[in-house]
Amino acid sequence: MSGDKVVSAVCVAVVAGAVALSAGVAAGQSASGPRGEDARWSPPRTAWGAPDLQGVWDYRTMTPLQRPREFTGKTVMSPEEAVAYTARRLEEQADYDASPSVHAKWWLDYGTELTDDKRTSLIVDPPDGRIPALTDSAKQRSAARGAYRRAHPADGADSRGLSERCLTFGTPRLPGGYNNNYQILQTPDHVVILSEMVHDARIVPLDGRPYLPEGVRQWMGNSVGYWEGDTLVVESKNFTDKTSSFSPSVTMAAGNGTTLHLTERFTRVAGDTLLYEFTINDQQTFTRPFSAAIPMKRGDALFEYACHEGNYGLLNILSGARQKERELQN
Numbered sequence: 001m002s003g004d005k006v007v008s009a010v011c012v013a014v015v016a017g018a019v020a021l022s023a024g025v026a027a028g029q030s031a032s033g034p035r036g037e038d039a040r041w042s043p044p045r046t047a048w049g050a051p052d053l054q055g056v057w058d059y060r061t062m063t064p065l066q067r068p069r070e071f072t073g074k075t076v077m078s079p080e081e082a083v084a085y086t087a088r089r090l091e092e093q094a095d096y097d098a099s100p101s102v103h104a105k106w107w108l109d110y111g112t113e114l115t116d117d118k119r120t121s122l123i124v125d126p127p128d129g130r131i132p133a134l135t136d137s138a139k140q141r142s143a144a145r146g147a148y149r150r151a152h153p154a155d156g157a158d159s160r161g162l163s164e165r166c167l168t169f170g171t172p173r174l175p176g177g178y179n180n181n182y183q184i185l186q187t188p189d190h191v192v193i194l195s196e197m198v199h200d201a202r203i204v205p206l207d208g209r210p211y212l213p214e215g216v217r218q219w220m221g222n223s224v225g226y227w228e229g230d231t232l233v234v235e236s237k238n239f240t241d242k243t244s245s246f247s248p249s250v251t252m253a254a255g256n257g258t259t260l261h262l263t264e265r266f267t268r269v270a271g272d273t274l275l276y277e278f279t280i281n282d283q284q285t286f287t288r289p290f291s292a293a294i295p296m297k298r299g300d301a302l303f304e305y306a307c308h309e310g311n312y313g314l315l316n317i318l319s320g321a322r323q324k325e326r327e328l329q330n
Contacts, residue, residue, distance in 0.1 A: 043230055043268035048188045051230045053266055056299035057274045059173070060111035060180040062089050065248055065292065067121035067129030075129070077118045086114060101177065102313070109178045115295055122174075124277075125291040131246075138255055138285040154321035157314065161253075162242065164314055166307035168219055169197045170247050171236070172264065172278045174294075181299050182276075184266070191225055191232060196302045204234050212238055219243060221262065232266040245282040255285030272298040 043051040062085075071077065077085060092098040093110050101108060115122075121129030134142065152159050163169045173182070173195055181196040193202045204225040212222045221236035237260065245255025265277040274296045281289040 041270070046186060046188075050186065050188070050227065051232070051268050052186070053184045053191070053232060053268055053274060054186050055184065056302060057182045057184065057276075057296035058180055058299035059175055059182065059276065059294050059296045060109065061115055061122070061175050061294065062086060062111045062113055063115045063119055063122055065122050065174060066131055067123070071120040072128075074120055075127075077114070077120055079118075082114055082118045086112075103177065107178070109180060111175050111180070122292040122294055123290060124293050125279075126288065131248075132286045132288045132290050134254060135283075135285060135287055141256070142254065154317055157318065160314060160317065163198075164317075166198060166311050166314075168200055168243075169195075170243055171195070171200070171202070171220055172262065172276075172292075173197060174248055176249070179305055181302055182296065183302050184274075191234075193234075194302070196305060198307055199302075199305055214238065217241070217258065221257070221260070228265075230267060234264040234266070236260075236262040236264070245285045246280050255282050259284040269295070274298075 046052050046054075067074075071081075090112060093108075094105060096105070123129045123131065126132060149159070154160070157165055173180075176197075179195075179197040183194040183196070185192040185194070189205065189207045191204045191206060193204065194200070200220060202220050202223055204223045206225045206227070208226070209224065211224060212218075216222065217238050217240040219240055219242070222238035223234050223236040225232060225234045227233070239257030239260050239262075241256055241258045243257035244253035245257060245260040247253040259282050261281040263279040263281070265275075267275045267277075269275045276294045276296050277291060279289055279291040280286065
């Protein structure tokens with residue numbers, strides 16, 4: 001789980017500048033498919049010549065993060081396997097018992113299709129498509145943290161996870177039940193990556209500046225970006241100790257953000273597709289780095305996620321805990 005994010009007046013100014021400059025985007029060519037399918041295709045470009053990554057990008061997919069055991073040794077599904085897997089997952093998503101949720105099923109927005117290439121996992125490295133094992137020290141820290149949280153589940157708001165407190169869902173974002181969108185804005189020397197989930201905004205400089213001092217820690221880390229050909233590379237470190245190294249869901253987290261080095265890559269591979277790749281490198285938490293690739297499709301629009309305004313769940317958790325304490329005292 002991850003931490004708080006405050007968008008300052010500086011952030012608003014940069015976003016406004018990016019919006020103003022986006023009007024000067026050069027017209028792009030149409031695409032015939034994903035990377036490598038048509039070598040003649042090249043990405044559209046901004047008025048200043050950079051690849052145009054701007055717009056809303058939807059990262060919903062039914063493809064699982066980790067390769068299911070039934071597909072051990074297989075990187076892609078056969079057409080028959082893809083049809084059977086999709087049908088089974090759609091049935092599970094509609095079943096409260098098989099896939100419980102605090103939200104009404106009609107409200108959720110899970111992906112309903114596999115990636116175009118029918119991959120068996122979003123993780124592409126290691127080759128087995130699985131998250132590497134935790135280090136021994138990470139296992140010990142996780143066990144101690146879990147024991148403490150079980151003993152102190154609702155002492156106060158800060159006993160709960162950061163996403164439950166509507167602070168942040170962290171980065172990288174993974175396909176989930178709702179708010180599966182990024183919006184990207186560009187200027188010649190900055191890129192803004194806005195997440196629909198809790199409207200976290202990262203302002204990434206492209207001017208070659210160094211990282212902040214080691215002692216300056218931030219909820220979303222300190223990011224610097226650069227172009228590698230037509231690919232935008234964003235490297236982040238200096239995460240706070242209040243975040244994890246990797247949080248695949250609101251109920252799962254591993255490691256400590258202070259030892260994380262996150263590398264993200266954004267590549268326009270088709271007119272309607274932005275390939276998002278990330279690598280988690282935390283030698284204190286995982287026995288090796290691992291990488292995933294998510295083809296994001298052209299989206300429509302972002303909507304406000306008023307998490308704090310509707311967060312009666314946190315109030316009820318704490319109120320219920322206080323009531324239970326009163327009952328035990330009587």
